[in-house]
Amino acid sequence: MTxxxxxxxxxxxxxxxxxxxxxxxxxxxxxxxDAEDLVQEASLRAFRFFDGxxxxxxxxxxxxxxxxxxxxxxxxxxAQQQNTLFDEEFHSxxxxxxxxxxxxxxxxxxxxxxxxxxxQLQQGLAALPLxxxxxxxxxxxxxxxxxxxAGIVGIPIGTVMSRLGRGRxxxxxxxxxANQGE
Amino acid sequence: xxxxxxxxxxxxxxxxxxxxxxxxxxxxxxxxxPECRREYAEQSALSKRVRTETAYFKAPPDxxxxxxxxxxxxxxxxxxxxxxxxxxxASWGLSSNLSWLQVGTAxxxxxxxxxxxxxxxxxxxxxxxxxxxxISNHVxxxxxxxxxxxxxxxxxxxxxxxxxxxxxxxTVIDLAPQGFVLEGGRLDYLDxxxxxxxxxxxxxxxxxxxxxxxxxxxxxxKAESSRGYHVVHWTADEMHYWAVSDVEESExxxxxxxxxxxxxQ
Numbered sequence: 001m002t003x004x005x006x007x008x009x010x011x012x013x014x015x016x017x018x019x020x021x022x023x024x025x026x027x028x029x030x031x032x033x034d035a036e037d038l039v040q041e042a043s044l045r046a047f048r049f050f051d052g053x054x055x056x057x058x059x060x061x062x063x064x065x066x067x068x069x070x071x072x073x074x075x076x077x078x079a080q081q082q083n084t085l086f087d088e089e090f091h092s093x094x095x096x097x098x099x100x101x102x103x104x105x106x107x108x109x110x111x112x113x114x115x116x117x118x119x120q121l122q123q124g125l126a127a128l129p130l131x132x133x134x135x136x137x138x139x140x141x142x143x144x145x146x147x148x149x150a151g152i153v154g155i156p157i158g159t160v161m162s163r164l165g166r167g168r169x170x171x172x173x174x175x176x177x178a179n180q181g182e
Numbered sequence: 183x184x185x186x187x188x189x190x191x192x193x194x195x196x197x198x199x200x201x202x203x204x205x206x207x208x209x210x211x212x213x214x215x216p217e218c219r220r221e222y223a224e225q226s227a228l229s230k231r232v233r234t235e236t237a238y239f240k241a242p243p244d245x246x247x248x249x250x251x252x253x254x255x256x257x258x259x260x261x262x263x264x265x266x267x268x269x270x271x272a273s274w275g276l277s278s279n280l281s282w283l284q285v286g287t288a289x290x291x292x293x294x295x296x297x298x299x300x301x302x303x304x305x306x307x308x309x310x311x312x313x314x315x316x317i318s319n320h321v322x323x324x325x326x327x328x329x330x331x332x333x334x335x336x337x338x339x340x341x342x343x344x345x346x347x348x349x350x351x352x353t354v355i356d357l358a359p360q361g362f363v364l365e366g367g368r369l370d371y372l373d374x375x376x377x378x379x380x381x382x383x384x385x386x387x388x389x390x391x392x393x394x395x396x397x398x399x400x401x402x403x404k405a406e407s408s409r410g411y412h413v414v415h416w417t418a419d420e421m422h423y424w425a426v427s428d429v430e431e432s433e434x435x436x437x438x439x440x441x442x443x444x445x446x447q
Contacts, residue, residue: 007253015246016410016428022241036245043249058410118235125236139197140232143385145430146199165193168228 010050013058014043020059020142021066027137028070030126042069057148064152067134124174132167139164183207188218196226238386309406309415312373312424317411319370319379320390320426329381329388330366340367344378352378352393352421353445360440362389372424382437389427389437396422403438405431414438418445 021042025035042065046053053061125136134153138144139160150157188211194200195208212219323329332343341354347369356364362382370379370392377394401417412431415424416438423441427434 003254010253011250012409014410015249018241018246018249019238022245023239026239032239035239036242039241039245040249040252044252047253056407118237121231121235122237125232136232140229141236141238141386143387143429146194146197161194161199162190164197165190165225168193168225171232172224172228 006050010047013053014046014050014062017059017062018043021062023141024063024066024134024137025070027126027133027141028067028074028130038070038073039066041073042066045069059142060144060148060152063138063142063144067152120175124171127174128167128170132163132170135160135163136167136171183211185211185215185218188215189221192218192222192225196222196229233385309404312415313406313408313413315372316390316392316413316415316424316426317408319372319392320411323368323370323379323381323390324388329368331368333366335364335366337364340364340380343367344369348376348378350378350395350421352380354380355441355444357382357437357440357444362437362440384427384429384433384437387427387429387433389425389429389434391441392422392424392426394422396420403435403442405435407431416442418442 018039021039022035025038025042026032029035029038042062046062046065049065055061125133128136135149138149138152139146144152146157146160149160153160155163188208191200191204191208195205198205200208212222332340334340334343335356335358337354337356341351344352344354344367354364354367358364362384365381365383365388368379368381370377370390372392372394375394377392380391380393382389382391396417397420398417400419403414403416406413406415411426411428412434413424413426414431414434414437415422417423423438425434425438425441427437429437
């Protein structure tokens, strides 16, 4: 395959999924800055290996590479740091650029309450152990099927199901004490 | 199946990932088991909360450019590469002592040029052309933040809005119960016609549905993909329908299936 054609195919098939890659990267690294580096490295890796891509699911393929790149990076540098890093980093994780969530209700008091519960949800999800967090993000935010998630993470479909179940239960538990105050 | 086995299947039941037989078994069990009902309600409530309230981080606008800068010989998107034909020697046809070797070289170069031109100019069919145009319209509608001219989830608001703006009346049906929420309508231009664009949303993915009158016969749904987007189109009751989105192709086919059922009963 000549380079211009490879280039063009890469731009048409892979680059449209940059948002998905970045969203997953943000939730894995819990830092916008690290996510940018991660996606950049993963995309270049994807381009290098693009000749080996023969499937039709470019998004799942790119997400697999993002995830693998993350785990390599995580094991090398940040295994001990992640837990301590999280507190300061995540609070500063700027969500203003995140997709607008279209509030129909403009009551400021309600809006504030809702913002507060959203913040708790955000932090709760970010606090989940990686193995649950990644499947939750792929299912709930990327809307991937169990089969796609199984392929990306490299686990059986049954394990995707049980991790989602346990992840949701865990998140509900994390959020429960906060909700009692309302 | 035992209670504990059902309990394990509940996440997949929430996500509609079970087969028909298992779905029915779980449903039957739920009718008689309050504990599983509670678990099911909790799982689906949390899933819904995460889906609707959690931030989705979009890539910063300059990230694509930064990546592109690291890829050798990157081409601008959407612009097919110009084909430069090899320039022939100035002496072509004039020189009296043109050697056959030169002719051979020129022919070979020409052959390569024609062959590579063929790769780029793979003559597109009418469908391919409309697919590309529909995707470009879809992308533009998202970029320019101009998804809807009339924003409403009420089909009885959206349909009359097209009155006087088009010389046909598009069918407008809300499919919120089936998971495809009507968000509004817009005028657009496709294949040389003014068309009605209806906007639906599947979770966080917008779907543009383009409708305009057809002369031809009904045609079943056809799926195409390009640039990471999926397109499903069909013709029914003398109307063309083209749905474009970045949702999974299976979801888009489901959307077209539901819509076809709803419109042409």
